[in-house]
Amino acid sequence: HLLFLIKRFLAFQGATLVLSTSPPIARHVVNAAFDRQQHGKQLAALHSLGNIVGETRTGDTMVLNSSAEENLRSLIYDKASKTSKLTPSGLLLSVLQQDAEIRIAGYRLITGLVARTWCLMEIISRPEIINILTDTYTETKKIGMEARHRCCEAIYRVFTSSSKLISDPAFAGMASKLQEAIRRGPYGARKHAEAQPVVMTADRF
Ligand SMILES: *[C@@H]1O[C@H](CO)[C@@H](O)[C@H](O)[C@H]1NC(C)=O
Numbered sequence: 001h002l003l004f005l006i007k008r009f010l011a012f013q014g015a016t017l018v019l020s021t022s023p024p025i026a027r028h029v030v031n032a033a034f035d036r037q038q039h040g041k042q043l044a045a046l047h048s049l050g051n052i053v054g055e056t057r058t059g060d061t062m063v064l065n066s067s068a069e070e071n072l073r074s075l076i077y078d079k080a081s082k083t084s085k086l087t088p089s090g091l092l093l094s095v096l097q098q099d100a101e102i103r104i105a106g107y108r109l110i111t112g113l114v115a116r117t118w119c120l121m122e123i124i125s126r127p128e129i130i131n132i133l134t135d136t137y138t139e140t141k142k143i144g145m146e147a148r149h150r151c152c153e154a155i156y157r158v159f160t161s162s163s164k165l166i167s168d169p170a171f172a173g174m175a176s177k178l179q180e181a182i183r184r185g186p187y188g189a190r191k192h193a194e195a196q197p198v199v200m201t202a203d204r205f
Pocket residue numbers: 016017020065066067068
């Protein structure tokens with residue numbers, strides 16, 4: 001019940017507000033979301049940040065007004081620059097390398113965050129992130145598989161809305177990986193390694 005109220009509060013207006021105070025209240029959320037020292041707090045913060053960036057909102061209510069968006073971007077770049085990860089993609093990758101609970105919150109965060117061009121570029125330029133997201137074996141529980149799959153769909157949807165990116169050969173491999181992962185569905189239809197013909201060179205005695 002409380003979570004439901006918090007989610008409602010963090011719909012568009014609330015999200016704009018927590019990013020618009022000076023200093024932004026959301027700074028605490030961003031700091032905790034990427035602090036690996038406190039698991040419970042980090043998990044809650046990642047889910048809150050997922051709500052702030054609009055994972056639970058739809059379509060054009062995901063992105064906030066220009067000043068809130070600018071604050072969001074600078075909070076995340078700021079946080080990244082103060083850690084050993086240095087970039088937002090580094091922060092997000094480290095989230096995806098943690099346990100399943102944290103990863104699920106991470107998928108939610110990326111699903112919302114990727115609606116921003118700067119985040120899309122961070123994600124699609126980081127093969128390690130795409131590899132985790134498109135790996136059928138990353139998740140073993142239904143909820144994790146579904147969150148991972150939704151995340152792939154969100155990235156692909158935003159990516160394919162840019163004709164410039166679609167036509168850039170640098171992203172062709174990444175795009176087909178995402179496409180393949182989406183096609184396999186959330187539960188994977190786990191593809192078994194196909195039998196490879198083994199070519200042996202003839203040994204001479
Ligand atoms: C964005 O919304 C906040 C909170 O409602 C407001 O304070 C701020 O002036 C708005 N910024 C722009 C650029 O509209």
